[in-house]
Amino acid sequence: MHLILMGPPGSGKGTQAKLLAKKYNLEHISSGDLLRSNPNLTEDQKAVINSGKFPPDEMMFDIIKAKLDSCKEKGWILDGYPRTVNQALLLKDILDEGSFHIIYLDACRDMLRKRITGRITCQNCGSVFHKNFAPPKEEGICDNCGSELTHRADDNGKVLINRLEMYYKMTEPVIQYYEKHADLKTVKSDKDTTIEDVFEKLRKILKK
Ligand code: AMP
Numbered sequence: 594m595h596l597i598l599m600g601p602p603g604s605g606k607g608t609q610a611k612l613l614a615k616k617y618n619l620e621h622i623s624s625g626d627l628l629r630s631n632p633n634l635t636e637d638q639k640a641v642i643n644s645g646k647f648p649p650d651e652m653m654f655d656i657i658k659a660k661l662d663s664c665k666e667k668g669w670i671l672d673g674y675p676r677t678v679n680q681a682l683l684l685k686d687i688l689d690e691g692s693f694h695i696i697y698l699d700a701c702r703d704m705l706r707k708r709i710t711g712r713i714t715c716q717n718c719g720s721v722f723h724k725n726f727a728p729p730k731e732e733g734i735c736d737n738c739g740s741e742l743t744h745r746a747d748d749n750g751k752v753l754i755n756r757l758e759m760y761y762k763m764t765e766p767v768i769q770y771y772e773k774h775a776d777l778k779t780v781k782s783d784k785d786t787t788i789e790d791v792f793e794k795l796r797k798i799l800k801k
Contacts, residue, residue, distance in 0.1 A: 603700070609698065613670055620669040622661070628648070629642075650683065658687060700783075705757065706753060708726070709753050720738070
C-alpha cells in the first residue's frame, strides 16, 4: 500500500501515520522528521524550519526521493510531503498518480492551535503526546521508551501562525490539485472526534 496523508499542522497526520504504519507494516516517511534528524542541515536551514517556513522544493524532493528509493520493496505512508504544488509535480515525475491513495485530514483552525501548542514529543522514538488531550503516564517522560519529552522548537503560538499561513497559502492548493487530478478522499474532524474515530474512517477508506 502507498498512501499520502495530507492536512494542516495539528490535524493528526503524524499520529495516524504511525498507527497505519504499525497496522499495515508500512514505512512511515515523515518529511519533518527527516529534516529534524538530518545532521547535515546548516544553521540557516534549521532557522528556516524553526520559523515555520519551507526549505527549497528541490532540497525536499531529493530527501524524499532518496527515502522512497530506499524502501522500494515495502509499502509507505508519506506524511508532510508534498507541501507545494511544485513538490506534487516533482513527485508526479517519479510516481504514477494512480498508484497511491491520497487522504486529506481536514480540521478547523481553532482546534489546530489547541492541539499544537500543547504537543510534547519524544526526541528518541518520535512518540507524540499532548499536555491535556493525551498526557503521558508520567509527566515529561515518554510512555514508550522512557526518554525525556520536549516541545518542538516550532510548536509555539508565534511560529504556529507562520506554519498555518504557509499551509493555507502553499499547501491548500495541493489539495485542490489532487481533487482535480487524483481520487482524493477527505476525513473531517471536529472537537469531539477521537484518534480512534479518524483511524476507523481511514481503515474504511483503505478497505482493510
Ligand atoms: P512537520 O514535522 O511536518 O510539521 O514539518 C516541520 C517543518 O519542516 C515545516 O514547518 C517545514 O519548515 C519543514 N517541512 C517539512 N516537510 C516539508 C516539505 N514537504 N516542504 C517544505 N518544508 C517542509
